Amino acid sequence: MSTISEVDVGTRIDRLLESDLSDRPGFLGAQYDLGLAWIHFPEGSGGLGADRGFQKLVHDAVVAVDAPQPKYEIGYGMAAPTIVTVGTDDQKERWLRPLFTGEEVWCQLFSEPGAGSDVAGLSCRAVRDGDEWVVNGQKVWTSNAHLARWGLLVTRTDPDAPKHQGISFFLMDMSTPGVEVRPLVQANGSTHFNEVFLTGVRIPAEQLVGDLHGGWGPARMVLANEAAFIGRGGGSTAHRLVELARMFRRQDDPVIRQGLADAFIREQIIRLLGRRIRAALRHDGPTVVDPALTKVFAADSKARNGQLATAISGAAGVAGPDPVGRWVQAELINRFTISIGGGTTEVQKNNLAERWLGLPREPWPDKGLPWRDVPRS
Ligand SMILES: Cc1cc2nc3c(=O)[nH]c(=O)nc-3n(C[C@H](O)[C@H](O)[C@H](O)COP(=O)(O)OP(=O)(O)OC[C@H]3O[C@@H](n4cnc5c(N)ncnc54)[C@H](O)[C@@H]3O)c2cc1C
Incomplete structure (x- = not known):
C-alpha cells in the first residue's frame, strides 16, 4: 500500500x-x-x-x-x-x-487482410532462430505506421495450437530491415493508415512481451484500452458544426437546428459517460459503464456528425478546397472510422449482448481446432 x-x-x-x-x-x-x-x-x-x-x-x-x-x-x-x-x-x-x-511514436500491428474482427485467426508467422525471432507476414490498416518507431506486433508462433493459444506478442522496431510500410491514400489525399509487409524481420528474443504463445492476453489488454480510448469523447464537434451553420447561413433552417441540438446532446452524453469511466478507473473501482457501450454510441454520433456537416454545407462545402471544405470532407470521409476501428459496432454489440443480456455466445465452429486446420480464405 x-x-x-x-x-x-x-x-x-x-x-x-x-x-x-x-x-x-x-x-x-x-x-x-x-x-x-x-x-x-x-x-x-x-x-x-x-x-x-x-x-x-x-x-x-x-x-x-x-x-x-x-x-x-x-x-x-x-x-x-x-x-x-x-x-x-x-x-x-x-x-x-x-x-x-512522445520521442518514440507507436503503432499497432494487429489487423491482417484475413484477420480483422477475428484477429485471433492471424497468419503472420514468427519462427525462433537462436536469440532472435524471424517474422514473415502482412498487416493492414496500421494507423501511423509511417510515423512510428515501434510497433505492438501479434504473430503466430504455434500453428498447431488452437488459434488463441498460439499467438505471441512482440515489440518491434519499425526501422528493422524487412519492414516495408506502404501508406494507403484516402479519397481526400490524406494518409492515416498503412499496409505493413514483414519479410524476414529479425526481432531480439528479449522483445517478447508476456509468455511465449500467451500473446492473446496482452493483445486483449491493448484492445480493451483501445475501445475505452475511442469511446472517451474528444473536442467539441457540435460547436464546430454550429460555426459551419453560421458560415453557410443555415442556422435558421429548422431541420439543421434540430440536427445541431441533437449533436450537442450526443456529445454531452459521451462526455458524461467518459467522465464516469475515468472516475471509476481513477479509484480502481468497477467500471460502471461498459466501454463498449460508449464506443458504439460515439461511433453512431460520429457518423451522424459527418452527415450533418454535409447537409449544412451542401455540395459547395464538400468540394471546397479551403480549410473549411477540407474539414467537411474529413468529417464525411471519416464518419465510419469509429464504427470500424478498434472493433466494429457489430462485434461490440455482440460483446454487450453476451456480457449484459445473458444472450448465448455466438457459434464458435473452430473452438479447440488447431489453427493450422481452421478453414481460411
Ligand atoms: C480508422 C481505422 C484505424 C484502424 N487502425 C488500426 C491499427 O492501427 N491497427 C490495426 O491492427 N488495425 C487497425 N484498424 C483495423 C480494424 O481494427 C479492423 O478494420 C476491424 O477490426 C474490422 O476488421 P475488418 O476490416 O477485417 O472487417 P471484417 O472483420 O472482415 O468485418 C466485415 C464486416 O463483418 C462484420 N462482422 C464481422 N464479424 C462479425 C460477427 N461476429 N458478428 C456480426 N458482424 C460481424 C463487421 O462488423 C463488418 O461489418 C483500423 C481501422 C480503421 C477503420
Missing part, C-alpha cells in the same frame, strides 16, 4: 512546474522522472504506486499553466498499460519514458 499523500504529490507538482514549459520532451521527461506520468504505475516506471485519483491533481495543474501534455494515443493509451502490466523490468525501463515524452 502506497504512503504517498496529497502533500507529497503537491510538492512534486511544484517541482515539475519549475521545468521549462517550452521544452516539450524535457517537461514530459521531468514529469515521468517525478513519478507523475501515470501516478498509479510503480516507482521508476513513471509512477509512484499511488492512488489513481491523484492523477487529476497533476492534470489540473498542468492544464492551468498550458504545459505540454502527452499525445500519440497508441503508445500512451494502449502500449503503456500493457507494458507496465506484463512487461519485464528491462522492458519498462527501455520503453515507457520515450513513449510518454
